Amino acid sequence: MGTASVAEQEFSVLLNEQAAEGIWRAKIATPVAASIASGQFMNLRVPGDGSHILRIPLSFKHADAKANTIELLYAVVGEGTKRLSQMRVGGVSTLVGPCGRGWWLPKTEGRALLVAGGVGLPPIFAAAQQLADAGIGFDVVVGNHTAERHLVKEIDELRSMTAGEVCDCERRVVVCTDDGTLGLNGFTTDGMKELIETRAYAQVYTCGPNVMMAGVAKMAMEHGVACQVSLERMMGCGFGACSCCNVALAKGGYALCCQDGPVFDAQEVAW
Amino acid sequence: MVSSLSMTVDLGGIKMRNPLNTASGTFGNGVQFEGFYDVGATLGAITCKGVAAEPWDGNPAPRLAELPSAIMNSVGLQNPGVHGFVGRYGAYLAGLREKGCQVICQIAGHSIDEYVRATELFEELAPFASGFEVNISCPNIAAGGAAMGATPRAAAQVMAAVRPHTSRPVVVKMAPHDVAEIGRALESEGADALSLINTIPGMAIDINTRKSRLARATAGVSGPAIHAIAVRMVWECAQAVSIPLCGIGGVASGADAAEMILAGATAVSIGTANLYDPTCAPRILAELEEWAEDQGVTDINELIGAFEC
Numbered sequence: 001m002g003t004a005s006v007a008e009q010e011f012s013v014l015l016n017e018q019a020a021e022g023i024w025r026a027k028i029a030t031p032v033a034a035s036i037a038s039g040q041f042m043n044l045r046v047p048g049d050g051s052h053i054l055r056i057p058l059s060f061k062h063a064d065a066k067a068n069t070i071e072l073l074y075a076v077v078g079e080g081t082k083r084l085s086q087m088r089v090g091g092v093s094t095l096v097g098p099c100g101r102g103w104w105l106p107k108t109e110g111r112a113l114l115v116a117g118g119v120g121l122p123p124i125f126a127a128a129q130q131l132a133d134a135g136i137g138f139d140v141v142v143g144n145h146t147a148e149r150h151l152v153k154e155i156d157e158l159r160s161m162t163a164g165e166v167c168d169c170e171r172r173v174v175v176c177t178d179d180g181t182l183g184l185n186g187f188t189t190d191g192m193k194e195l196i197e198t199r200a201y202a203q204v205y206t207c208g209p210n211v212m213m214a215g216v217a218k219m220a221m222e223h224g225v226a227c228q229v230s231l232e233r234m235m236g237c238g239f240g241a242c243s244c245c246n247v248a249l250a251k252g253g254y255a256l257c258c259q260d261g262p263v264f265d266a267q268e269v270a271w
Numbered sequence: 272m273v274s275s276l277s278m279t280v281d282l283g284g285i286k287m288r289n290p291l292n293t294a295s296g297t298f299g300n301g302v303q304f305e306g307f308y309d310v311g312a313t314l315g316a317i318t319c320k321g322v323a324a325e326p327w328d329g330n331p332a333p334r335l336a337e338l339p340s341a342i343m344n345s346v347g348l349q350n351p352g353v354h355g356f357v358g359r360y361g362a363y364l365a366g367l368r369e370k371g372c373q374v375i376c377q378i379a380g381h382s383i384d385e386y387v388r389a390t391e392l393f394e395e396l397a398p399f400a401s402g403f404e405v406n407i408s409c410p411n412i413a414a415g416g417a418a419m420g421a422t423p424r425a426a427a428q429v430m431a432a433v434r435p436h437t438s439r440p441v442v443v444k445m446a447p448h449d450v451a452e453i454g455r456a457l458e459s460e461g462a463d464a465l466s467l468i469n470t471i472p473g474m475a476i477d478i479n480t481r482k483s484r485l486a487r488a489t490a491g492v493s494g495p496a497i498h499a500i501a502v503r504m505v506w507e508c509a510q511a512v513s514i515p516l517c518g519i520g521g522v523a524s525g526a527d528a529a530e531m532i533l534a535g536a537t538a539v540s541i542g543t544a545n546l547y548d549p550t551c552a553p554r555i556l557a558e559l560e561e562w563a564e565d566q567g568v569t570d571i572n573e574l575i576g577a578f579e580c
Contacts, residue, residue, distance in 0.1 A: 005306055006303070006306045006307075007306040007307060008307060008549060008550050045547070050340075051339040051340045052337070052339075053337070053340060053341070053342065053494055053495070053543070053547045054337050054342065054546070054547050055547055096549060233332065233333075234333055234335045234336070234337075235335070236335050236342060236344065236546045236547075237303075237545070237546040237547075237549065239299075239303050239306075239549070240299050240303045241297060241298055241299040241303045241304070241545060241546060241549070242296065242297060242299075242335075242344070242346070242546050243296070243320070243329065243334070243346045243349050244334045244335035244344055244346060245332075245334075245335070246329065246330075246331075246332050246334055246346075246349070247332070248331065248332065252328070253326075253328045254328060254329060254332075254349060
């Protein structure tokens with residue numbers, strides 16, 4: 001019922017640089033690193049414009065509980081994320097977190113298939129790490145409009161993430177672009193199709209544009225594979241106080257993205 | 272310094288340890304804020320999310336847009352119904368009462384019958400409620416809501432219908448218009464206190480798609496941008512009625528709360544600021560106390576309506 005563990009914490013910027021076209025990579029120092037789980041998010045206050053009152057909800061790529069640091073990747077899409085991209089090393093502010101419900105491990109044995117579209121990559125990266133830590137094998141599909149938007153460093157890291165591989169089949173990271181400038185010329189669902197038709201999976205994890213996730217969820221369900229989706233909504237608070245970030249449910253009615261999600265079982269969602 | 276300042280106020284029979292309350296819909300039902308501060312030990316009262324007799328789904332997405340120094344919402348009173356509400360939050364809210372924080376349950380309805388039914392259910396199931404706030408001003412529902420509070424006559428009818436069903440204090444949440452006239456009508460039908468203002472209906476249009484930025488064409492504007500309007504309406508209402516008022520609208524600092532009190536508010540609710548600055552209430556309370564001491568009073572009540580014009 002409650003999210004009483006959500007608290008306000010300070011953060012300071014350790015790194016903040018452009019990673020790809022329209023995408024920034026940041027590292028922050030914050031105590032929330034010790035308690036945040038894979039797939040959860042934080043709600044950041046960005047200083048510099050008092051008239052922009054709402055915080056910015058951001059998922060994360062990696063949290064280091066020992067070092068108290070969190071690695072972020074974010075798209076600069078509006079005034080708030082633009083100001084975030086202008087925060088300098090040493091800059092301080094506050095965040096609210098850890099927010100929401102994150103990824104869960106597959107409920108049955110077997111490999112996982114991870115599908116990331118655009119800036120949906122950071123939470124998918126966190127899921128990959130969670131699976132690797134649990135010794136669960138996985139394949140990844142990473143898609144973008146064009147090569148310039150691909151996060152090359154993260155793709156390389158996914159390729160080298162071998163810890164805990166339990167499957168004797170070759171692990172694959174499939175890169176695709178809508179315009180064919182890198183990897184497979186097509187959507188993530190095209191890359192996913194080949195994998196899901198040839199390999200057995202226990203779980204699909206996906207994050208990206210809503211229309212992509214709808215396609216991924218549909219394909220997973222058609223193949224009888226459980227699917228977790230990390231949804232994005234405009235948020236007022238991030239911790240269940242305002243009911244602004246509703247997600248329509250298949251059974252009717254709404255859940256709240258910030259409190260009941262952002263990770264949902266794809267079957268629960270009304271696509 | 273050791274303070275001899277009394278912050279206790281009486282909102283129409285709801286005895287609050289200090290004037291700070293929360294605006295319904297911006298505070299969940301309190302428990303969501305327990306990680307930020309001790310709600311029961313801090314606030315004078317909380318006003319819970321509006322609840323109807325039966326569960327409501329609320330409006331489709333998107334329900335939120337951001338504006339300069341404001342937000343717009345069209346949540347549409349999504350709620351689990353009185354039974355669901357009491358089951359989920361009753362024990363927590365009873366605990367708040369034990370800590371000295373008053374609990375105001377908000378009543379929503381589409382019709383007079385629904386307001387009455389919800390009041391009856393609350394009476395029966397919510398012994399923890401210090402009082403009720405009747406919401407006749409939600410701008411985001413198709414029937415009832417703001418329509419019920421749009422005229423003095425309609426507002427008075429709701430109040431008259433609800434009044435016989437509870438002996439606990441009844442506050443009425445007012446729409447941001449005709450507050451003097453409607454306030455008088457509510458007072459004459461037995462309202463114990465009034466709270467104002469609810470959000471101001473507005474529009475935000477996506478010029479590329481030519482559609483609303485929210486799922487509905489109009490939605491309620493709240494936040495610091497509406498504070499001055501809310502202070503003016505509290506002042507107008509205070510001059511028209513003799514029952515106490517709870518001032519709501521863009522309060523984000525002790526100074527904002529102090530303005531509400533000077534304009535005539537007995538209590539002050541924090542609304543939108545809870546969302547973006549969830550630790551603000553203890554700070555606002557400290558700032559308010561500091562202001563009252565600077566004003567040289569020993570009782571915050573001396574400052575209610577002390578605006579000089």
